[in-house]
Amino acid sequence: MGGRESTVAHGPEHGLERLIFFSDAVFAIVITLLVIELHAPILPRGSPDWNYWAALIALTPHFIGFFISFFVIGFFWAGHHRTLSLAAHYSPRLVWPNLMLLAAIAAVPFFTAFTSANPMMRVPIFCYCAWLLIAAILNRRLQAIATSPPVVGETASPELVAMTRERGLAVILGAATAMLISIAIPVLGQVALATIPLWRLMLGRIREGRR
């Protein structure tokens, strides 16, 4: 019996922790690597103060891109966090869907740099939103596995599982909205990501209406 317990301690349970740990580390690195795209302006010695301010102002699209992506990745991290807090059992079926989500997240700094370096242009903003849509779909796929047997915890409340999945769906709908809007009015594309809470509210209403 002692043997079984020891296997559990170093096996399945530990597997879930190591997967969560690895994912957290990837999220943390991606979110921090965003700063590498912020290149500090170098001015000739003795330039007047105003030139420095002007140089910073010229970087505005880069700052905006940095903060949008920081919070988008933070948002995905918080979602990953919430999803896996409902899981209680390790399954090898989690590994590849999780890696695919992480690969999508890891590429966000590229699309951030693409939109920041070509501010307010249609294609970069469209690609940024389309990429988030892909990440949102991969996120939802991971959610489906983590909140179903055999992975989900026996004590996870069905209410919480429903809400978590709703959030996942809201991110897909928000990213799709942003992508479509970016075709017509590029500058409004990333702004439309802010519709995610609205979609969540609406999905919540529908669920409550059903009961």
Next chain:
Amino acid sequence: MGGRESTVAHGPEHGLERLIFFSDAVFAIVITLLVIELHAPILPRGSPDWNYWAALIALTPHFIGFFISFFVIGFFWAGHHRTLSLAAHYSPRLVWPNLMLLAAIAAVPFFTAFTSANPMMRVPIFCYCAWLLIAAILNRRLQAIATSPPVVGETASPELVAMTRERGLAVILGAATAMLISIAIPVLGQVALATIPLWRLMLGRIREGRR
């Protein structure tokens, strides 16, 4: 009952650990990324020794910037560490204030590079200090949440809570002092960050006087 306990183990408590872990990882990555701004000089083959020393000496502002930011971020990390050691319960209210603090910390390498590449200039040093002031305010906001119910541990001593908050306030006052001084005498701006312990001492005196 066993069910409740299992929920606790994978839920709230784990939530706090994952948040601390993620923050530690971001602090560790930011502090290490600072080295990327240190570009090694490349000299023509066979240059005399003295040219190598001269190339290193020319990097002095970069070395100073590296070490100041290393210890500033280390200081914020130690404060985060201290603050969250008083917390015992996870709350979703921690997530966004913590992410905002991390976003501020993640941008420090940019402001470090800005001051190092334009040494002793007013605007870069002012921006560096102003950015630390923003980080200090976000830090204090996180402290307020982490050291209040429902997050704070029941056994956290009120004395320790008061001291932790005092340290947070001292960082705000020190960064504000540095920012104001940098307007008049830029080179003294970052030096004035060293007033943080003085502010802490003064706040400690006031608290003791009140009793």
Next chain:
Amino acid sequence: MGGRESTVAHGPEHGLERLIFFSDAVFAIVITLLVIELHAPILPRGSPDWNYWAALIALTPHFIGFFISFFVIGFFWAGHHRTLSLAAHYSPRLVWPNLMLLAAIAAVPFFTAFTSANPMMRVPIFCYCAWLLIAAILNRRLQAIATSPPVVGETASPELVAMTRERGLAVILGAATAMLISIAIPVLGQVALATIPLWRLMLGRIREGRR
């Protein structure tokens, strides 16, 4: 006796966890650093949409390289994960073989950039595959130590140990195949990495045939 237990808690067991943690962190950083090689195209303001698409299409070899290496490193991580989940006791003999494997993994972004920047050329693809062969051999060496006394857990099933070693051998055979093929037909080199599951199947058959 209490003393012994305390030594165990902070000593050997903790040693294994710290080694796993350190390795996970290195894997996570390497996998995320791959994105640094994806340089966002910067186009003249007001370029037509098509130019942006063309700029992205020109990056195709870089995207393919990013994803292949992301999944190759993810694959090695999952293998490391599986191998060390069979270990139960820390041994200093793990440290250097583990560091050597990590050094091989840490250099993968270099070989990825080499193949992506010189697409479909023989030498870069050959070097990429040869490097994976080296990593696979170092991986197998670590496996041998982690799945043998004194490191292996007493409760690790011999079946699981055999399967883990088989997977390690399949990676060596797959990388060797890819390396040989890349000499004749470079473009098929990385594709041939997909033979790894076939080798695993074949090795599994042989083992079952033996019984």
Next chain:
Amino acid sequence: MGGRESTVAHGPEHGLERLIFFSDAVFAIVITLLVIELHAPILPRGSPDWNYWAALIALTPHFIGFFISFFVIGFFWAGHHRTLSLAAHYSPRLVWPNLMLLAAIAAVPFFTAFTSANPMMRVPIFCYCAWLLIAAILNRRLQAIATSPPVVGETASPELVAMTRERGLAVILGAATAMLISIAIPVLGQVALATIPLWRLMLGRIREGRR
């Protein structure tokens, strides 16, 4: 009483773990960032195979620098690991000496790039060895704190403490030897780091002779 225990769980013990975790993360990031200095050669399309090999051969000093620093940092990590496995109690006195050691380690990629980009030149190799000497001294200072009361575990064997300190001293002596040799014969500087095990052997002999 339950209150005391809860304070211990989230306080001191946790403090030691967070410090170890943070340090591990910094070591892992520094060791992995080394690869950033390896720039993949880009050749004109259709260059003959031999040109690719020549481009790789031209990178030899960078590869050597990468591997030396990878193992030097791995060596410091293993030492940090060993030192802190003897510690059992958190003390705020650990924070700054640990941060100073990490700052020294974080700067190693800079000195690595300096030696790799200017191969076999006296000043870069001297600086590399001198920097390792500084890191070794900071390492020894941390060792002294971690292996003394109140930090050291009550059950840590005096033999193990003595051996750990000996290793720390051997690193100082090895780095000093390398630094001195690099003045006379630069190329032998980094090779002389291999005298560390010899110093350890000699110190071990002296200790045994004393008994």
